[in-house]
Amino acid sequence: MCESKFKLDARAGLFLLFVLNFAVFSVSSVVALGLLLLWSAIYGIYKKYYTATIKFALVYIASVLANFFILPKCPGVIAISFAVLLIYALKILPIALFGYVFAKTTTLQELTASLRKIHFPESIITGLSITLRYFPALKEDYYQTRDAMKLKNMSFIEKMSGLVITTITRASMNIEDLSLAATVRGIDNPIKKSSMTTVHIKKGDIFVCLVSVLYYFLICKEF
Amino acid sequence: MIELKNISYSYHKEKEIIKDLNINIRAGECILFCGKSGCGKTTIGRIINNLIPQFYENGYMSGDVWIDNQNTKNIEMYELSKWMGTVFQNPKTQFFHTNSNAEIVFGLENSGMEPETIRNRYDEAIKELNIEKLTDRNMFSMSGGEKQIIAFASVYAMNPKIYILDEPTANIDKKAILKIEEIIKKLKKMGHTVIIFEHRLYFLRDVVDRVFYVEKGVVDKEFSTDAFFNLDDKIRMNMGLRSLKIPSLKKFDHGYRNNRLLEIRNLSCQYGNKTIFKNLNLSVNAGDIVGIVGDNGVGKTTLVRCIAGLHTESKGTIQLDHETLNRKKRQNISSMVMQDVNYQLFKDSALEECCLGNNCTQKESDVVLRKLDLNDFKELHPMVLSGGQKQRLVIANAVLSDKKILIFDEPTSGLDYFGMIAVSKQLKKLSEKGHYIFLVSHDVEFINEVCTKIYELKNEPN
Structure with a gap:
């Protein structure tokens, strides 16, 4: 576009x-x-x-x-x-x-930079960033799980429970990995965060x- | 510079994962920790970068880690992040932003740096790592290797003194490995301390200064670079280590010759308007293990997904014994071990998982689980298994399925030498049973060990 x-x-x-x-x-x-x-x-x-x-x-x-x-x-x-x-x-x-x-x-950078400028709480900005990052990940997870199930002789009930279980376990694993990666890059720093994008x-x-x-x-x- | 003093660690009181670890690492050194899967390498990394005990609070740790004479117990993670950067194993789950530029400066923004300084650091990182092509890209559209390079760049921009690299090459191709080797050399030249935890070893020959071999949570041996990379092959294999020399593809003949034939004729695949490959022809005999090789993004996974009926071909046919197979039929006769096996685990125990969708007896499943060294874990929930164990569990399910076409997409990415050999043996058994086996892998050592023929996919000029 x-x-x-x-x-x-x-x-x-x-x-x-x-x-x-x-x-x-x-x-x-x-x-x-x-x-x-x-x-x-x-x-x-x-x-x-x-x-x-x-x-x-x-x-x-x-x-x-x-x-x-x-x-x-x-x-x-x-x-x-x-x-x-x-x-x-x-x-x-x-x-x-x-x-x-x-x-x-x-x-997302423009949005977070703008929200920081209007003094939005950092916890909300972080939560928003994770949520927006999570949607494409969720879509990717859904397609992968659906493909995996297509190749197994699973009943409808097994597929439904499999989809729920996989989505939940993937989500918790992703969040743990993501938290680790964010922690070692200083996300907990209480200092006022800055932004490369100027608005x-x-x-x-x-x-x-x-x-x-x-x-x-x-x-x-x-x- | 870094001193680990009397470190012991356990997740439960009864079983220690790390036992009485005492190590000194000097400033500017490049150190390699290696060992079998599950030997405790990752745990040592987490202790050094303070994630244990600050992030994983439930374990039991004794001893201290000192960095520049400061006990890390008294340092906040965000303070430590200024001196120490970590690149993790899984490139898919370590990015925070959806845009590569934002990802690279994520750590700098967290430290509250001035925008002008952030921009300068960003420019330096891009220039010095020579990654202009990766800027301003959607992280979800990048390959595993590209994501891993961005993870490096993000840490590089923060300019820490110490780098911790936890299996940085586990999910990436040869080109990306070379790029990572180049980056590590650069870091070393600049005087940074680099600590690497790896299964793939050959690319570190000219990089590391000392090697620690870890076994069951103990540093069993310490080697100089020369001593380690000149280890006798037999000793190296007994230690469960992968090849120490750059493996090159051996010459393959034409595989098996028999009357049962899977024929791929003039096959073309597209994603939207983008042609991934076209007019591909390949004949596979029953029992063949075909290694599909080629650069990242060339279409290897698309090809095997198409063979399995998960991607619709834009042109061409796939025939089995002269019968053309439509997508649905291909799905019914195919089984696939995907790159990320976490999507393929649905049941509550490893035993149930390996029988899912298969008509196998308890005895048959026990035999396969034992051969893949999973028998002790068969009552456990699949999600609590280690990465390598999960991979072997999904392979066990494929082995027990009576599907004719079996596809393995990078089945050895997190496996040590023993794991690789165990998988090879199972694949060879399946070959004897007359399955049509496709193997997508960058693991040359594994391809040489197991494949009967090779198909190299090349970039399709659009």
Whole structure:
């Protein structure tokens, strides 16, 4: 994926994500949610995440169509249950698209450097780093275990318990190894940790934040 | 500089793993600790770098470790990390960040160094270790060897006086081993003290100053470099040590000739749009043990995964006795010992594990467990076994399976000489039974010992 010239500071990104959450849960009209999604889509397109943006837009359109054309024809209980579900899906879409593009364009170092700048507790930053490192490891573990099981004549129950056991034991082994490696490189040092990545709030960040907040405010006010 | 005084250590009160260890290591020395699997090498390393007792608090340790006249009992781990760096055995589990740049400066950031100084140290490490190609990469996309080099770089950037290397070459290929040899030589030249715990020994010939041979937790013998690397082969084998000379591949003939044939024709494999290899042709007779060799990343594991039906071929066929095998069929007749055997352990005891998915009797499993030196551990949970024991347990399961195609991906990475010979014997027995055996390995000594033919995979120009 190509990088665009302007890069949103991680703190500005986190701030916007926070404000967007408020905006999304203050409105319930489909149009308002569409407009909020549009703002996230502009961010996605600017960052050249075209496929993801189109997918989110298609999910939005499909959900709106289902809401207006399919649900009214369904029996009462089903219509009510699905209407609630659809509204929640529509509410999540703007946040998910913004979060996806933000996560894809922000490195872990930028995120941790930013969190350190806003004086986040080091224990939370460390926990966040480990969590984000753990997701790809979990995926890798799952595929390896699945492959191993494919070659053994195991019953469904054996496969399920095997998957759980292997995932848990792998996780505890990984955490022990990782803790050893981190301990010998001074992770317990109580000194304020530094970062090679330097982060600065730029004029562009302030401008984007102001315009976005204004946009979110107007939508909340109008709908 | 480093003094180990009357060190004894045990996980349980009854059984001492390390017994009355007394060693002096001078500044700038390069020391090798070697010995059979489970002899206590790793434990000694953990005692020197203070992980025992500071991290592993449950054992029983007596004696003291002195570094520059300071007792390590009184030093915090983060203080010690400024003088002493450790590179561990498993490259997969020792990285903290997902990006290589962040990983290299991890220790420096922990010490609260100024960003400008961190950048300078980072630049120096990259330049001096000549690893520009490995910068700003996703750690998960790197090979084992590349990850291990990054682990080195991360410690190197911290510039400690002492380096502890715990089997740094256990999971990596020849090229990466040469790179590590080069780095160790550089460290020695710069006056650093390097302490290495290793099974693979040949690459250390021009590097180490003294060698300690450990047996059952005791330093049984101390050698000068010359005396050690000129040990008679028979003595070396009796000590359970791997080759002391750079092993080179012997000449292989065409393997067995019989009517039962596994034929791979015009096989091509891809990951997404990337061609891993194409138009590969290989014929394997029943009983053949085929060594698949080649550089890291050339597609050896992809090839054997495809043979086992775990990767879909983009082109070509695999036939057994002239019948084309689809993916599902290949899965049904294949068994595989993976590089990381921890993914293949599912049951509560070693005995249950070696019978999993196999129609074997207790007697048969007992025989195989005994031959692989696992009989004493058969009631234990597989996860409490050592790395080499786990590896042999998964091999026992493969040996007891009635699958026709058996694949072994680096089955000797953590094994001493005796372990390697035990695995070789089992493979030869399987060969006699007429299995089609594929062996992916960088272990030339093992390949020479066991293979009947060789297939070398080469880089595919895209």
